[in-house]
Amino acid sequence: MIRMFWTMAALVGLLVSVASAPAQQRFPAKPVRLLIPYAAGGAVDILGRTLGDELSKKWGQPVVIENRTGAGGTIASQVVAKSEPDGYTLVIIASGHAINPYLYKQLPYDTFKDFTPISLLGSSPNMLLVAANSRFKTLADVLAEARAKPGSLSYGMSGIGTSTHLAGELLKYMAKVHITAVSYKGGAPQINDLLGGHIPLSFNNIPESIGQIRAGSLRVLGVTSAKRAAVLPDRPTIAEGGVPGYDTGVWWGLLGPGGMPLDLAAKISKDCAEALHTPAVKQRLDNLGAAVLGTTGPEFDKFIRDEYQKWGPIIKAAGIKGS
Known part of the structure; x- marks a missing residue:
């Protein structure tokens, strides 16, 4: 009887051991x-x-x-x-x-x-973009006009609380300027309005913009990361453009x-x-x-x-x- 008890106990112990084996050994099944x-x-x-x-x-x-x-x-x-x-x-x-x-x-x-x-x-960083024919050639141009005419400029972004929205608000916060945010349902619609002259500025991501940048229809005024983007090494960062310490993405x-x-x-x-x-x-x-x-x-x-x-x-x- 005692031997049977210990045999059963050992079997139960073995089953518990198998059941509690590290989850990673069985994943995924x-x-x-x-x-x-x-x-x-x-x-x-x-x-x-x-x-x-x-x-x-x-x-x-x-x-x-x-x-x-x-x-x-x-x-x-x-x-x-x-x-x-x-x-x-x-x-x-x-x-x-x-x-x-x-x-x-x-x-x-x-x-x-x-x-x-x-x-x-x-x-991935975002970018501050303008159309190729924009009057703004540098970030300094944008900041100068924003300070001279508070509230006169607007920027497109891809929805409330998105990284492109936060990029714009961080620029306003750090540069102490007022630029109106215009919300779009995604990056493509705001790029269309940027190219059509309906908005002067846009914060957008690299995957949705790089084709137009390489084609020459869009110009990058600043990359939002602390370092330049590897795929666009000749484009300056926003920090380089006049807002030291700016870094987001x-x-x-x-x-x-x-x-x-x-x-x-x-x-x-x-x-x-x-x-x-x-x-x-x-x-x-x-x-x-x-x-x-x-x-x-x-x-x-x-x-x-x-x-x-x-x-x-x-x-x-x-x-x-x-x-």
Whole structure:
């Protein structure tokens, strides 16, 4: 009887050991769902599909892309926040995730508690653009007119709280000028109005603008990052153009539901970093003007919190509210 008891105890112990084996050893055993909070064809979608293809090869399981647009990315994020923390439902977020608590009074989730940061995947600067025939030849020209005629200028941006909106507000905040923001549903419509002479200035991202820049129909007055963009090395930064310390851009990262096992989050983070740095993926993202990063989860967590603290005073000063 005693021998049977110890035999059963050993068997139970073995089963518990197998069940509690590190989650990363069994992941993934089925398709992984990757939510994209933005429409197909944009920079985030391209990044998500490129990463998903490479992870599918690495994991031997499909990574199923699902575009869930709307409400500044909060719809897709809400789905992930309410999912099981097993790694099978993930979301690629953009810069707006860190500032949504300032824009929306009642978010359907806690930005920090309800997610597991996995990796800061990449980043890219935005640019201050004018049409090729614009009277503005430099950023100094823009700032001079903005100071001489406060409120007379406007700039196009791709929606309330987007990185292009924040780029414009940061310029106003640091240069102490008043320029009116004009919101568009994406980068393409505002570029059309810029080329048509309906707005004098535009903040836009590199992937949506680089074709017109290389064709000569758009001119870059300043790149928003601290360093010049690798794909446009002859274009100056806004800091170089007369606003020292100016530095911002768009970034993208991967989140899972809150409470994911640390070893599982670390495995996905490591796999993402390896996927991003394969020559084919890196080349494709470089062509879009995106700097490949692939950080650890704790590094990404700190980054999100730093972004939240950075933008608070600027958003409050500008009175920005979500739609």
